[in-house]
Amino acid sequence: MSHLAVEICGLRLKNPTILAAGILDETGPSMRAVAEAGAGAIVTKSVGREPRAGHGNPSVVELSFGLINAMGLPNPGIKEYAGEVREAKRSGVPVIGSVFAGTEDELADLASLMEKAGADAVELNLSCPHAKGYGAEIGSTPELVELICRKAKKATSVPVMAKLTPNTSDIASLAKAAEKGGADAIVAINTLKAMAISPEAGLPVLANRFGGLSGPAVRPVGVRCVYEIFEAVKIPIVGVGGVASGRDALEYIMAGASAVQIGTGVWMDGPEVFGRVSRDLLKFMEANGYETVRDMVGVAHHGRT
Amino acid sequence: MLSISEHVDDAPAVKTIRFDESMVAAPGQFVMVWVPGVDEFPMSVSYAGERFGFTYQILGDGTKALSAKRTREILGVRGPYGHGFSIRGKRLLMVAGGLGMAPIAPFVEQAVEHKASVDLVIGAKSAANLLFEKRAVAAGARVHIATDDGTKGVKGFASDLAEALVKKEKFDAVYTCGPEPMIVKVLGIASARGIPVQASLERLMKCGIGICDSCAIDGRHVCRDGPVFSDNDLRSLTDLGRAKLDASGRKVHI
Numbered sequence: 001m002s003h004l005a006v007e008i009c010g011l012r013l014k015n016p017t018i019l020a021a022g023i024l025d026e027t028g029p030s031m032r033a034v035a036e037a038g039a040g041a042i043v044t045k046s047v048g049r050e051p052r053a054g055h056g057n058p059s060v061v062e063l064s065f066g067l068i069n070a071m072g073l074p075n076p077g078i079k080e081y082a083g084e085v086r087e088a089k090r091s092g093v094p095v096i097g098s099v100f101a102g103t104e105d106e107l108a109d110l111a112s113l114m115e116k117a118g119a120d121a122v123e124l125n126l127s128c129p130h131a132k133g134y135g136a137e138i139g140s141t142p143e144l145v146e147l148i149c150r151k152a153k154k155a156t157s158v159p160v161m162a163k164l165t166p167n168t169s170d171i172a173s174l175a176k177a178a179e180k181g182g183a184d185a186i187v188a189i190n191t192l193k194a195m196a197i198s199p200e201a202g203l204p205v206l207a208n209r210f211g212g213l214s215g216p217a218v219r220p221v222g223v224r225c226v227y228e229i230f231e232a233v234k235i236p237i238v239g240v241g242g243v244a245s246g247r248d249a250l251e252y253i254m255a256g257a258s259a260v261q262i263g264t265g266v267w268m269d270g271p272e273v274f275g276r277v278s279r280d281l282l283k284f285m286e287a288n289g290y291e292t293v294r295d296m297v298g299v300a301h302h303g304r305t
Numbered sequence: 306m307l308s309i310s311e312h313v314d315d316a317p318a319v320k321t322i323r324f325d326e327s328m329v330a331a332p333g334q335f336v337m338v339w340v341p342g343v344d345e346f347p348m349s350v351s352y353a354g355e356r357f358g359f360t361y362q363i364l365g366d367g368t369k370a371l372s373a374k375r376t377r378e379i380l381g382v383r384g385p386y387g388h389g390f391s392i393r394g395k396r397l398l399m400v401a402g403g404l405g406m407a408p409i410a411p412f413v414e415q416a417v418e419h420k421a422s423v424d425l426v427i428g429a430k431s432a433a434n435l436l437f438e439k440r441a442v443a444a445g446a447r448v449h450i451a452t453d454d455g456t457k458g459v460k461g462f463a464s465d466l467a468e469a470l471v472k473k474e475k476f477d478a479v480y481t482c483g484p485e486p487m488i489v490k491v492l493g494i495a496s497a498r499g500i501p502v503q504a505s506l507e508r509l510m511k512c513g514i515g516i517c518d519s520c521a522i523d524g525r526h527v528c529r530d531g532p533v534f535s536d537n538d539l540r541s542l543t544d545l546g547r548a549k550l551d552a553s554g555r556k557v558h559i
Contacts, residue, residue, distance in 0.1 A: 022516075022517075023516050023517075023518070024515075024516065024517075024518045024521075024526075025518060026517070026518035026519065026521060026550065026554040027518060027521045027524070027550070027554065029521070029523050029524030030518050030521045030524050030526070032524060033524040033525075045518070045554070051553040051554075051555055052553055053551075053552035053553045054511075054552065054553070056344060057339075057344055057345035057346065057511060058337075058339055058345040058381075059345075059511050059512060059517070060511075060512045060513075060514065060516070060517070062383060062514065067516075069512070069516075069517075071511065071512075071517055074511075074517075074519070074552060074553050074554055075553060075554055076553050076554040076555040076556075077553070077555075080555055080556075081554075198306060198341065198381065200306035200379050201306060201341035201342070201379065201381070203341050203342055205339070205381070207344070207345075263516070264516070266515065266516055267514055267515060267516045270515065270529070
């Protein structure tokens with residue numbers, strides 16, 4: 001009998017689908033609704049120390065092959081957000097607290113506050129491509145990634161996950177640095193830095209001009225990144241980027257991911273996407289003789305030397 | 306990008322923009338309107354079908370810039386989004402406060418076309434602020450007016466006028482859009498008599514497509530689950546009439 005339960009750095013998930021940071025997670029009740037729709041775990045909005053309104057509108061551009069967004073890390077600040085984490089926890093699924101900051105010390109501090117708020121794990125946002133001074137701007141060199149992970153690990157007792165940017169020539173070396181710094185898992189990928197221009201207006205559409213591309217268009221990039229990271233590190237990987245079906249999730253899992261996150265898929269199909277991906281996965285496993293998700297992790301590497 | 310074909314004043318600080326293009330939209334659905342280089346905001350579709358259009362109030366810098374746009378200038382429009390009003394029965398009461406008349410006006414027309422009888426209460430600050438009154442009369446609705454200052458119709462609240470109508474006559478369904486305290490009152494009035502209600506809600510909205518959570522209300526989303534909610538949903542919303550989110554996601558009291 002096949003089953004979907006997975007364990008990632010001590011977190012037990014009923015299925016390997018996780019809500020990605022930044023999607024329907026500004027409020028506790030929304031996160032609970034996503035959990036009820038079938039997500040195996042929830043990643044919170046990326047939260048900083050102070051309230052932040054984010055970028056102005058337009059903050060998203062809809063494309064036939066994905067989305068470009070520049071929300072700009074809006075969040076109510078960790079103090080106020082703690083209540084939302086507690087509310088999300090009532091769903092019963094693991095809650096992973098995403099945090100962003102401009103320095104390694106502030107990030108470590110936020111990781112600790114996220115743990116105090118009740119988060120079961122912390123996801124370090126080292127990869128947002130559209131917020132000046134944050135995210136990818138501090139997560140693009142192996143040295144800084146290692147230092148940030150080391151400080152965050154020291155500040156918390158829950159698992160620490162490093163969410164990495166694909167906007168680099170060598171994501172595997174960022175993953176290695178995170179592992180060396182003590183990170184318990186790698187999350188890959190964040191969005192690809194992108195832009196859309198309206199020819200009629202003669203202007204970039206997003207108020208922030210630059211944003212991050214997500215959805216089906218980035219899946220092949222994400223799968224390639226996970227494949228490279230799997231060969232570079234021993235810690236578990238969470239795959240993210242363009243997952244909206246069981247087959248999409250299987251690509252990530254076979255590339256080396258122990259679980260997947262879903263964000264833009266919620267735009268395409270609503271929160272029901274989690275239940276559907278899980279059902280598709282189980283069907284595939286039963287038809288192909290896989291008992292656990294773990295049995296499929298990294299199988300695309302077999303037969304290579 | 307669409308070119309503006311008509312831009313008219315409807316009331317003080319309230320204007321309508323129409324396009325040559327058509328849009329299939331249910332009354333109550335909305336579009337995201339981009340003023341290039343300025344801002345993008347959700348707007349109720351006030352004219353659906355041929356030469357579709359939206360009606361807006363000049364409230365801040367973005368809508369001020371929008372109000373300066375002339376015919377043949379271009380705007381970005383994406384949508385329509387969300388769920389609109391749906392006709393339930395033959396005897397309908399609609400209650401619109403202020404700019405809440407923008408989505409109600411096309412719904413009046415649609416309901417009358419579908420052979421429903423429509424009583425419409427329009428509430429406004431003053432006679433000059435009444436929106437689409439003539440349009441509703443022309444469509445065939447019985448129009449009842451309430452103004453805060455008594456310059457036209459009954460002096461007082463639209464919700465009080467609606468209550469008087471509900472006591473006097475039998476309605477199959479009640480529809481409302483406008484200030485949230487009015488919506489809460491109308492919901493109470495109709496629910497007390499077991500009449501189904503649909504109400505269009507408003508929250509700060511960023512993406513408009515169900516991902517960013519900025520328009521969340523008790524785990525539901527105005528952009529995707531709404532803007533029109535029906536009574537079971539409305540009664541379950543503990544933040545209705547009480548709290549909304551600011552741009553950073555902090556809860557603030559209404």
